[in-house]
Amino acid sequence: MYMPSRYTAAIVGCGSIGHAHMxxxxxxxxxxxxxxxxxxxxxxxxYIEEYHISHEFTTVEEMMxxxxxxIVSICVWHLLHAPMTVAxxxxxxxxxxxxxxxxIGMGEADRMxxxxxxxxxxxxxxxxxxxxPGWEKARQLLNERGIGDPLFVNCTVAEGLTNWGTHAIDGAxxxxDDPKALWVMGAVERQTDRYERDTAIEDACMGLIQFERNIQLFVQSDLKREGASAGSFLIRGTEGMLDIAETCVRMMNTDSNGWADVPLDMKEGDKAIGGNANAAQTQELVDWLEGGAEHRGSGYKARDTVEMMMALYESARKNQVIHxxxxxxxxxxxxxxQEGNLPVTQPGRYDIRDFLRRDHIDEKEYARLRAEGMGHHQIMNQLDK
Ligand SMILES: NC(=O)c1ccc[n+]([C@@H]2O[C@H](COP(=O)([O-])OP(=O)(O)OC[C@H]3O[C@@H](n4cnc5c(N)ncnc54)[C@H](O)[C@@H]3O)[C@@H](O)[C@H]2O)c1
Incomplete structure (x- = not known):
């Protein structure tokens, strides 16, 4: 018997991350x-051909x-997140x-x-x-006090704080268990006119975030490429250390005899992350819609991550600790x-995600490479050359 789906969904922005939502x-x-x-x-x-979707629109308003x-997936560049969400x-x-x-800014986050x-x-x-699975296991180990009380988190990211840094800070x-942040101090360098998906970003930055429970987080972005990752970070606790990534976790404590790999509860396909993690976050939204607990990645939680990143910049702007x-x-x-406090010494605007712009590519070649099974990001990189 035909059973209609309980929920309908739509994708706004048919680019690279939209595929992971699909x-x-x-x-x-x-x-x-x-x-x-x-x-x-x-x-x-x-998208319509690949995923057999019935309706297409040029704007979110027409679609709605x-x-x-x-359910609507907003998969456009950062500066469009607030207007598209509001629409x-x-x-x-x-x-x-x-x-x-x-x-990009607390006004926009709160508007959403x-x-x-x-x-x-x-x-x-x-x-x-x-x-x-790695982050879920690390959370469980911390809850079980595997390394005592967390004291210090080290995050090394690249390609812009708001790009990779949002993941690493959010993950920590x-x-x-989402401790409240109390203050932030940060430093920023921007000698080149650098952008990421239309958003001005720094050449490099670093920041210290003080949380409640006496926890500190140090984040550096684009200062060190080696080991930089959006998905991994190290936590030192009162009784050990955790080295955390999406699909592997190592722990060192008094029982471990040095670093020990922690077995994870991996599902089929977890190594690839994209589809599985997106399915799980969508299912938790459905559970929330049906009266379940607040989603672990709710807008309420994410606005706090935005606040920490924005406070880092504000600290550099004001030369003071931002409470x-x-x-x-x-x-x-x-x-x-705008205030002239970050003068560019090597002029020439550039965007590190410029290769994602679709307006100038050979679409026949795109379709051919896609049919061969190549990922969107990889195709766009290749066609950009
Ligand atoms: N969660 C993650 O791990 C992850 C990974 C990659 C990207 N992202 C985020 O996803 C967002 C999109 O990045 P991407 O790499 O998919 O970009 P992309 O350039 O590949 O795709 C964006 C799409 O949005 C479309 N678009 C532009 N203006 C639009 C409008 N007004 N209405 C509807 N569609 C419009 C573009 O034509 C393009 O097809 C970014 O904010 C990025 O940070 C997240």
Whole structure:
């Protein structure tokens, strides 16, 4: 007997991460993806053909008016996260999964939370690594006091703080049960006119975040490439250390006789992460919609990660420790640039994700490579050369 899906879903932004959202939806029988929105026709058609989707639109507003999906995935570049989330919420979405970084500035992050509260929409930010077996195991080990009380977290990221840093900071918060941040101190260098997906970013930065429970987190971005990762970090506790990544965890404590690999509860496909983590975060949204607990990656949690990153920039701007809550609502890195306090010494704007722009590529070649099974990111990189 034909059973209609319990939920309909739609993708806004038919680019690279939209594929991971699609893979997640495909693993859940009770959700059917019925529509996509993207201004670029070739991008829409690629999705429609590959995933057999019925409806296509050029804007999120048209899509919400016409087909009113229950769940909307926002998979566009950062500066569009707030307007698209607000539009999807106003258009009647019951749940939204918006990509990271949630927003560039606290004004935008809070606008998203408020819009979703006003429409009764449940907002999730795609810090999907919270669903990886390594991070889940690390959280369990910390709960069981495997290394005593966490004291110090070390994160080394690259390609922009708001890009990789949001994952690593969010991950450390997750495994330590989301402690409240008290203050942030940061330093920033920007001698080149560097952007990431249309957002001004630093050449390098570092920051210290003081949490409650006497925990500190040190993050450095683009200072050291070796070992840099969005998905891994090291925690030192009162009685040991944890070395954490998405699919492996090592622990050292008085019982371990040096570093010991911790067995993980891996599901088939967990090594690839994308689809499985997205399916799990989508399922938890469905559970939340049906009266379950707040999602582990809710907009409420993610706005705090945005606040820590924005406070790092504000600290560099003001040359002082920034006590939270952060008062500045804008993007302090942009403000520093506008105020002339970060003069570029090597002129020439560039974007480290420029290769993702779809407007100038050979679409026939794209389709050929995609049919051969190549990933979107890899194709765009190849066609950019
Ligand atoms: N969670 C993760 O691990 C992860 C990984 C990669 C990217 N991301 C995030 O996903 C977001 C998208 O990045 P991407 O790499 O997929 O970019 P992308 O360039 O591959 O795809 C973006 C798509 O959005 C479309 N678009 C542009 N304007 C639009 C509009 N007004 N309405 C609808 N669609 C529009 C573009 O045409 C493009 O097809 C970014 O914020 C990025 O940080 C997250």
């Amino acid at each position: 893979e997640g939806y495909q693993k859940l029988d009770h959700i059917e993806v019925i529509a996509v929105a993207d201004p670029i026709e070739a991008a829409r058609h690629q 008016d016409a087909v009113k999906p229950d 999807a919420a106003a258009g009647g979405a019951r749940g939204i999964i918006c990509e990271k970084p949630m927003a 939370v408020e819009a979703c509260e006003a429409s009764g929409t449940k907002l999730v930010i795609s810090h999907q690594r919270r669903f990886t 918060r997750f495994v330590m 939270l809550p952060l008062q500045e609502k804008g993007y302090s890195l942009d403000l520093m640039i």
